[in-house]
Amino acid sequence: MTLKESWFNTIKKTIKLAKNAGFCYGVKRAVDTTIKLKQENINKSVCVLGELIHNSHVIKELETLGIKTLDSLPDNGEGICIIRSHGESDDVFREVQKRGFELVDLTCLDVKKVQSRAVELVQNGFFVIILGKKEHPEVLAISKNAQRAADNHDNVFVAPNINSLKEIENKIKNSSKVGVVLQTTQTKEYLFEVVNYLMPICKILKIVNTICPSTSLRQEEAKKLAKNSDLMVVVGSKKSANTTHLAQLLSEITQTIHIENEYELDEFNNLILNANNIGVTAGASTPDKLIQKVLEKLEEYNIERTK
Ligand code: SF4
Known part of the structure; x- marks a missing residue:
């Protein structure tokens, strides 16, 4: 050698x-509760609206246990329909029940907090910025609930990156109060970047750190x-x-x-x-x-x- x-x-x-x-605890609770619900309701249909979690292995395992994943709501529902940890807008909750499902809400409590903070801000006259991707189910639910609470849908904006904020700089400068919430799994680095950009151009700026x-x-x-x-x-x-x-x-x-x-x-x-x-x-x-x-x-x- x-x-x-x-x-x-x-x-x-x-x-x-x-x-x-x-x-995490939110995902664990969603997976464990879903499996338990099926075990306790062996003769009932149990389905989840959207993938329970973003993992194909787990989705396949749930399927083998008889737990279906729905891409969209059928006109006539039966059995239990689970709302996953990402949450859904209030409109979807109503629709699930209207179509005949028994609804079980497994939205993570940390996601619920972001939803209510965004609604509070909009109700208090803030222009609300949600940091996250528009198409992410958690962000969709947060923005839809906030828009519903706002007099004007334009008072809610989803920002996937700093450039998207720069494109609406005039709107930000003309807003008397600006509030920021984040999708729960964003990074604090993105939050710092946004705060540094907004600080000099906002009259009143309220940041609610909703990273879980x-x-x-x-x-x-x-x-x-x-x-x-x-x-x-x-x-x-x-x-x-x-x-x-x-x-x-x-x-x-x-x-x-x-x-x-x-x-x-x-x-x-x-x-x-x-x-x-x-x-x-x-x-x-x-x-x-x-x-x-x-x-x-x-x-x-x-x-x-x-x-
Ligand atoms: S909010 Fe946090 S704890 Fe809850 S499901 Fe998402 S990552 Fe998990």
């Missing part, structure tokens, strides 16, 4: 899993782990907003890959072989089983798992 080879062999390669990885505690904890812990890792692996659906935000955030600190399952690791062989300290984290809708499979596959690269 050459000196160089023996030096390489002395470097200990490690994998470390973040403590706050995988299901579970998301803050997950992001802060993952950032610390990324600082001590030369590769971060983020596990979770590419459709999941919180997982995508997490991957973006970590990619600003260290080399980061976002995978949906253990097989995708094959595409990153070189990066994995060249990394000495690999950190692993996962989005709020990623089941433990999937995280374990990723860890096991990483161990096949002869990397030791540490606590």
